[in-house]
Amino acid sequence: MSTHKANLTGFSPRKLAAAAGQPAKDPWARNEAWRYSGPFTRGNRFRGAFPGFGIAVVAFAGYMVYEQVFLTSAHDTHGAAAEHH
Template sequence: MSTRKANLTGFNAQKFAAAAGQPSRDPWARNEAWRYTGPFTRGNRFRGAFPGFGIAVVAFAGYMVYEQVFLTSSHDAHGAAAEHH
């Protein structure tokens, strides 16, 4: 005599759990593929987050060079010994 009761409904919980696991193929993969290609890649999204940043860096560097070369103070020509205010 078996200690296990007969299942009258035919429902097997182990088979149900195995069948309800992860699907073998994602049905939405084709619809989500656009997020990872072309202009929507991680690198392109990061570049788009700071528009004009490259131009701003070049302009700032150019201004710094201009300031150091052409906008020198006349006090620098006297040297450190001549201190007058």
């Protein structure tokens, strides 16, 4: 026995979709166009999501460079010569 059930109504959604095809013109295309243009594009929506993030990254990187260059001491080494604790 097969697991395929007989279609009692004869209706097939796949045949209906194939017969209908694609519409010649989307009637709502003009009404939906504003979502994908101007200030609502994907890039513009996320541009203001994290205000000040770029400045914070530059400031943090600058501080890390400052700390590595000016704030390291000879006592902070963890080599074999520094066995005292």
